[in-house]
Amino acid sequence: MSQLERILEGKTKDLGGFSVARILPMAQRRHVGPFVFYDQMGPAQFKPGEGINVRPHPHIGLATVTYLFDGEMDHRDCLGVHQTIYPGDVNWMTAGQGVTHSERTGDKARASGQFMHGIQVWVALPEDCQEIEPEFHHHGAGELPDFELGGAHFRLILGSAYGHTSPVKVYSPIVYAHIEAKAGARFDLPQGHEELALHVVSGRVETAGEPLSGGHMAIFTPGQTQASVTATEDSRLMLLGGQPLGTRHMEWNFVSTSKERIEQAKADWRASIAAGFKDTPFRMPVEEHEYIPLPGDPEPGEPPACTEENPTS
Template identity: 65%
Template sequence: MSQIDLIIPGRKKDLGGFAVARILPVAKRRRVGPFVFFDEMGPADFAPGKGIDVRPHPHVCLATVTYLFEGEMDHADSLGVHQTIRPGEVNLMTAGRGITHSERTGPAARKAGQHLHGIQIWIALPGDAEEIEPAFHHHAAGELPEFERGGARLRLILGTAYEHRSPVKAYSPIVYIHAEAPAGAAIDLPRGHGELAAYVVSGAIEADGEPVSSGHMAVFATGEAPVLRVRADSRIMILGGANIGERYLDWNFVASSKARLEQARADWRASIAGGFRDTPFALPPGESEWIPLPGDADTGAPPEPTEDCPTS
């Protein structure tokens, strides 16, 4: 019996010179462990004066993780945090009971132009943490464990693997690794994580005798941890963890009950109607725009070409 349960191709969308590939969720696989959303952002080149402008939008009951290979972005949220993220660093935003944030190209990067490439994920919070207080944590690249394994260079972004532990906050058993692997490397996947997957950002690998090409995610059968055999110089993201149970997604909201999703929608509408003053959601300081619920009138600002970029 094959160790591979499913191979998922990325569904690419061109947002006016900016490509995004959605991997999770798909109809046949809604999540891998606590990972309920996985996007490859770019690679994209922005000319001087151009950039990303994702207006403020809300999240509940999840944590988002942004990780870049190239370029930079500015995060701003309703906690008052403003943080630029650069390659190898980690932005962890815990929505909990509710948070609003924006993602934009900062002034310096916009003026100079840049090449942008990275991964953005959503992690469903376990039931006892869904409504915790929102929080934000930034970790410099040098804080993350880096080590060799099977001829590849690995950086542990989240969780535990191979007797290493990431300093980034984890709310349930999880693993998330960035691997740079030359042709001929052989990476034995970490055991004890329940559900595992590997996404090939670039290059080509083989798992359980089956080829996995660039832009594809191999999801492995529960409990399986095959060896990834690298057939060409590759960049690979390894992810997984314990199954935390059913989760429902609606727009930017994730929750263990559909009633919570409806409440989040109502709270966002009420916050817009109330001008974000003493309302369930607030805008990040200095922001005056927002993204409406899908199908609602867009009174937040004229939409930008990259507005529906599914960033976290």
């Protein structure tokens, strides 16, 4: 049996001076373990006065995880959290039954400009945890396990691997690690995880007899634990995987085992907007007054589309 199931390449989208490369989900592979969404942000150089402005938007049924290599970003949510994340830190937000948050460049970083590069992932919650109360947890880089293995430096972001365990609260067996591997470094895959993948952020490695360059993700055959990774040049890698949680439906920012639950979340978001986020299913994050509408819905301040039921003069 081949050690590799497939190799994926990220699809890059230019957001106006800032690119995002999406690797998961794809038609060939919807998830790896509990990871149902994987985006590489940047790298990008922001000039003074520029930055990221992701307006408040909702999530259900998942946890979002932000991890930066360079730069900084401010997180705000409806739980009252305002947290700046720096390189090597972890922002884990459990959406559960529903949460709203924004992601923006902070005032100081915006004024000076910054180089920014990082990864954002969504982790599906087990079926019996999909409707738990939302939570937010921040862990500084110094709280995470750091160790050397085969000439590579590991920082364990989530879960357990190689005899180490991250302090970040998780809800199912998982592994997520940032690896800086010098040319010639070699390490084996961690044991005990049914599904694993390796993303080459930059550099070049060889695994299961296949070369892998920057921007590509190797998906290992489920149950495969014998493969090793060799860096053929200095490389930055992300290792991810864990126990798969079964089929998940995804639409916009919503993840659930139930299509009906996603339709309810869409209705709840529209109702919250219509009521000005007062005593509604979704609340506005602290210090925020904007929002992102559902795809196809009017932007704030736009008149509704002209229909027979809603004519305009």
